[in-house]
Amino acid sequence: MEGLYMARAAADEGLSVKIIDTRKEFGGQLLQGQMFFLDEAKDGSGTSLLQGRVKELFTGFKGGSIRKLPEFENYVQTKLVGTIPVASGIQIEQIDTVTETSGLETVKAITYSVNGSSKIIQADYFVENTDHAALSSRLKATPLPSSNSFYGGKELEFMAAGLMMKFKNVDWAKFNKEFNGLSAADKTKNYGGGYVNESFALGLTGMTNRFKTSNDRVFLRGLNALNQGGGQVAINALLVYKVDPSDPESIKEAVELGSKELPGILEHFRKSIAGWEKAELGDIPTYPYIREFTRYETEYVLKPSDMLGGSMHWDDVSIAGYPLDLQGVSFVKWGIQMGIPDKYGMPLRAFELKNYSNVLTAGKNVGANVVAYGSARIQPNTALAAESIGVILGQIHGNKQLRELNEADMKELHQYLAKTYKIKLTGVKGTNKLTNWSEEEIVQLDEGKIVFASYKPKKK
Missing domain, CATH: 3.30.530 (Alpha-D-Glucose-1,6-Bisphosphate; Chain A, domain 4)
Incomplete structure (x- = not known):
């Protein structure tokens, strides 16, 4: 549902939005998979980092008013989807792209079929919000390593x-x-x-x-x-x-x-x-909870050192926090926790597909390496990012493209998000837990060769 926050925010900012869904049944992880146990984003002291629209969901969840399927369905329909048109059960037939003088690819249109009819949709931006890379996998995008690489497996495999x-x-x-x-x-x-x-x-x-x-x-x-x-x-x-x-x-x-x-x-x-x-x-969900699938390189790929170092960025769209929680794979059934950050920023660039001018990612398609993904994947982190991006798209419409934004532009947009939506993305400091680490040790951490919780840095 993370991408729905982007859709809702963009629509409320005046943009025309449409959801095309490759699944016949709407709702994915939350409604079809019935993954009702929601993980909250908190900083190192246990303070909630919830902001934006997703905070209302967690308030209902923790208070007991949103815990059953009909309650989640009502929340999604009334608070997110609303009057946004949805086409479910579509099949992508063709993606038309052009190469710009800058060298970037631009998606001009997608041809898809639904109920036996062929349709063409054009848009300024397209967003990958599926759990199976329905769009990204058909583009000239570079896959990021998945969990099998971290655990030493040779065959492609994802978190359970x-x-x-x-x-x-x-x-x-x-x-x-x-x-x-x-x-x-x-x-x-x-x-x-x-x-x-x-x-x-x-x-x-x-x-x-x-x-x-x-x-x-x-x-x-x-x-x-x-x-x-x-x-x-x-x-x-x-x-x-x-x-x-x-x-x-x-x-x-x-x-x-x-x-x-x-x-x-x-x-x-x-x-x-x-x-x-x-x-x-009780009833058995007809769909599993998917934690991971092939993700693709974005303009910025988050690393464990970003998270454990408490890094903030000029183009942050979310303030995030959660342990680097890697679930297991078939040959290592128990996962591993690679460290607990205080809080860190998620930049807009981590949601811009690399080499594409107008393809964005949402939710579990975030740009993060295999270890950093253990934290980045958590719903509130990427839901806030998606909402912020939706607002930004509305604010720059007709004036600038996302890739043209500079630090001064982002400063104004951050102020607008704070004033209008009470989303605070600046003036936040995360504790740097890597102050005594050498550059070599940080590289090893980012490569998954060091387990933060049990490692003692050599450099003092």
Whole structure:
């Protein structure tokens, strides 16, 4: 949904916007994948970094008014899509481009088919907002290395996808009370530790580790569980490896592999978790939660040192923060955390496809190397960037192109964002956690050869 923030902001700024969707069913990760456990962006002291329209979503989420599918659907339709036209189930037939005198490529038009009819759409800007690079993969763009390169795999592979688990008839009050009534030793013995309150449950990895899946491509990790109310619970914990979102058969297989494990997981939870004795399976999403697919080089590619160094940029469109959280792959099932930044800026250039004058990226298509992507990929980070870019497009329309913007232009645009939308992108300082690092060590960090949390810099 991250790109919808750009669409909404651009439309509200007076631009003509249309959404063309290669999926037959609208809503992707949030509505089709039902990935309802939302990760909040915070700085190193735990202070929320939420700004812009996405802040309203998180306010409803944390307060309990936006936790179930109909509530998310209503939010997306009323707050984001509105009257913006949407064409779902389209197939791209042709992309017309020209090479400018500057050497940049410009997309002039896209020909697509929908319901048997062929249509042509022209636009000043086109935005890649799919989880399977529907547009970028057909352009002269350079792929960025994916997770297999970090973990040492030779075959292309991405971070594990996930199948959201839905349960009903859960007595969450009992779960919360009995878990928090245990001594620390008993929490460790029964659940392997963890955290539970009236809304969320995190971890409990000792309990989940006792469940063994029937297929090596599926793995039950620690819980990210959401109390949706009324006995309903949504959990992000079931990983499925080797999923290719560009292949419909791979998507179908991922859902089938995950679904096959659910009866066993239900029985395990009934026996292992207080308050789950009478739990039942809820509906099964028809689409997996895709964390990663092939991304393409942008004008600026974020690195771990940008994040851990607290870097800010003249053209920032988001102030972001989140651990560098890399989920696992099939041959390294547990992922790794490569460090926790304070906060950092995400520049406009990280959302401009390299060598193209008018192709932007949104959401998980952000320009970040394989390690930095662990933080950059988080929804609030890129949702704020998308909204800022949408506003900027509206403000410069008819006057300048994005690539013509200079520091003075951005200063004015930042002021407009602050005054009109209360989005603050300047005057923010992130803690530099790399002050004692040598240039060589920083290069190794950016290449994924150093795990920040366990490394002691040699230079003092």
